[in-house]
Amino acid sequence: MDKKQQSTFSKLTKVVVWLMLIVTVGSVLLTAILNI
Known part of the structure; x- marks a missing residue:
């Protein structure tokens, strides 16, 4: 396989x-903020 590819x-x-990590963390934070 080509190295560049x-x-x-x-x-x-x-x-x-x-x-995916940012979206997951963001949704968790949003849920936490909304539940305060």
């Missing part, structure tokens, strides 16, 4: 994982 794929995966 692999790095792009891993970079994309990292971005997706970070987005």
Whole structure:
């Protein structure tokens, strides 16, 4: 497999994982704030 393609794929995966983490944390914080 091409090295450049692999790095792009891993970079994309990292971005997706970070987005999911941010969305999860954000929704938890939003729920906590609304429940205060």
